[in-house]
Amino acid sequence: MHLVARLAHRLGKFSVRLFLLYLAGLILTVAIILGTVSVQYRRAYVRMASQYGEGVLTRLGSDIDGYLQNLVSTSNLVLYYPSLLRYVKTSFPSPYEEQRLLNMSNLPELDGFISQLSNLSGDVQGVYLFCENGRMLYYASEIPGEPLVELLEDRAYQRADWYAQALDAGGKSVVIRQADGFPKREQGFFIAKLIRDISSGRAIGGLLIEVNATQLGRLCSAYASAGQEEYFAILDEAGMLRYCDGGRPLAKLLENGEAEAAGVGDNVFHCGGREYFASWYQTPGYGWKTIRLVPMSIAVQAQKNAVLITLAVALGSVLVSFLAFLLISRRLAKPIGELQEGMRQVEQGDFSVRLNAAVQDEIHALFLSFNRMAAQLERLVQEVYVEEMQKREAQLFALQQQINPHFLYNTLDSIQLMAVMQKDFKVSRMITMLANMFRYTISNHFEQVMLKDELEYIESYVALQQIRYENAFALQVDVPDTMLPLTILKLSVQPVVENCIYHGLRDQTGGRITIEARQLENGFLISVSDNGCGMDKETQKLLRDSMESPGEKGSLGLGNVQNRLKTAYGAQSGLLIESAPGKGTRVTLRFVKGDG
Known part of the structure; x- marks a missing residue:
């Protein structure tokens, strides 16, 4: 156990990690070199064997055509x-x-x-x-x-x-x-x-x-290389075997056309547990195909020898480079250790430590940066302390802001009770709707709410605005009952309705706001339209540009809604604005999942 702990401690040192990284790089380099040598040697062998085989088979094919012609001439003797x-x-x-x-x-x-x-x-x-x-x-x-x-x-x-x-x-x-x-x-x-x-x-x-x-065997033997294992096969124009000196398994493979399925496409295929390189030539006279087969074991052995030689050279290079690495790592690891010790003193609160480098190099620049860091650290600590105090004040302010809505809600309940006692039911109804809106607003435990709750909140909001503007506009909600349980972002539709009132219908009579919803395969759409004054193209462009910068985090404008939709649902979600002067405005909210 103690040995494992010591080994883990040594591996944690910079010099040891640097050595392991260097060693991994060397091993990878040697592996790439060996693989390249092996592949290139094999390709070179195949290329040379192909060139040599082509010359041999060309001459053999000419002899076979002549031999067949001689036999045909003999058959014609009967006529004479x-x-x-x-x-x-x-x-x-x-x-x-x-x-x-x-x-x-x-x-x-x-x-x-x-x-x-x-x-x-x-x-x-x-x-x-x-x-x-x-x-x-x-x-x-x-x-x-x-x-x-x-x-x-x-x-x-x-x-x-x-x-x-x-x-x-x-x-x-x-x-x-x-x-x-x-x-x-x-x-x-x-x-x-x-x-x-x-x-x-x-x-x-x-x-x-x-x-x-x-x-046929004598013709093939005349072109066989002395002392080398090779085989010849001859197929007629129909692909039927006429001669093969490579044994029955090889003959059957060639005759049945199985050689193509065994990999003859690149002139190398397997038969009987062995790998062969094949050269092909088709005689011009009778169309017979001559095949020269050389076991790839010849190339494999030469390939192994080349790999062993390359490996020996690579290992020698690794040994020399390792000795050079030891010298370099010592000079590099020593200043790193000094920097580590300096950092330890700074961690303990000693900001007066300074480092000096003997050579003007990257380590010297690193030491200078460390010295500047130590000199500025005390000032930064003071700044962090001030920022922490400001953060605590901001948290206290946020808590106060959270308490204020609750206070207002309780106060509204008291006022509503007094209005009922005074039999002023109109005021009581207005206060009830306002209280419901506050209750919906301050219940911020969940970002997602049901579409039904958002619509009820909008109806209360519009009812208050109708009292204010003396029923200058009406609200029409056309949402299927099946969509009411769907969840949406809280206060995502109400800001759009608010914009319809203040920018589209405020100075008109007979206004109408329509809320519609439609289901999609991967989400749903909610559209809010009005029959107000509408917008020209330039105004629409300004509005779209402002939506890309939603402003303060607490804002509930269209830009804020746009940003919240894209964050929650993805890039394809958001607001789509359609408008024309005198024809009203339609704002469509896209709630689409799976696109972000």
Whole structure:
């Protein structure tokens, strides 16, 4: 417990607080530097990887277009071998009348065509030529399975999807992902082509070339960086995966289009718990998309190294600056301590204390200000004493002012009783109304009153004025009963009625004062209108200007009402004055909540 108290005492010292503030600033600065280095290094890595990847993928894309074009050219060779077309058109060429499956390798007249296919032996798994005469010519290491043979029945191959795509291509070779009769594959592709009779143009068969992803892998490997972990993926123009050396999870992510949802928008996305940077390129020829994937762990490790180096430099700088801080804080804390001691003596009543600074700096100016303060303090204490006495006198005066209304009210009760005894009921009624007004006025315990009470007070006030002016005007109150319980500021409507009498109707006969009220969603309006002389625009401007300076605090004029409404309800509340010469005046009081 004693140790905690000592620590709290030391932390209260100026030098310790200054040190803690300085230390917090250093930590914040180092954190900002480390964060900036980390972010900028990552951005630089992504930028360089993007530039390098773009160059690699551009060259790879060109090779892929050339490779595909070579395969398409191979598929077109069928049209240039009449001996091959003879097997397609002739129903049962001798001596193979009974054979539905013919291996092209066993046909001597097809040696030239076979030699062309041999150049692609590492890529082409099989060549299958479906003939309208019910025969299949093939070039493959294995005899076609039953699913392929079934496509010969009733020319079922013509109803296959690959045949329909070849037919839609109008004789051009098309690249497809899957073909009927073949097992589903994750990589590789097929080239499909419609075979037509050269003389008649009639479709006489269909060609399928089954291609694996071996050559695509070789093309990608040729551009792989030695000793660096990176992956390549190839998608066709429809976004279907043709090759990927990054494993099944990555291939599935790319093929299903989930990479975009995983964050590929900024070329960085997650897969299998790892983060990858992706470079994209679309080949101009066939529209295939080549993708180069580099794990961001490479950048993260380099990023960590850069952060560690920056941290070491920052810590060294912090140590040097800390030593410099100790020297500076000693010179700064000593005069602060002298000033603290001087203030303690002044607090004890010693106004003769003076401080001297050895150096002409800000501390010296502070000491001079302290000396002037000490010299003037006694005079200020005397002034405060006088002000306190004046304040007490003012409070006594305010108490007397509060007592006077009570005295007047009691006196009026006595006079009213005497008037009744003298049977002067008119005077008695006037005194009763006046007493009610005094009772309402001196009951100042609450600033808010019910609208009903304010209206009763106004009716008493107007009744007295009607006696004075011999019924020169009348009062009409048009307020819904549902609004009578609403609370308003005390004596907020009466000053407006008083202004109507003294400034609008005093010199006229047949005057009328109308009080109306209307409910709003966020408050209510009370309008006081008269049919008096009205005001021109210049007079209205003078009145509005005077309302912005309500004068003394005790005043009950329009300016005072305006100020009280805005203070109690908000800036949108207050008085709205509408008037015209000879057409009377309308003053609307806005009681609106929730706008201030």
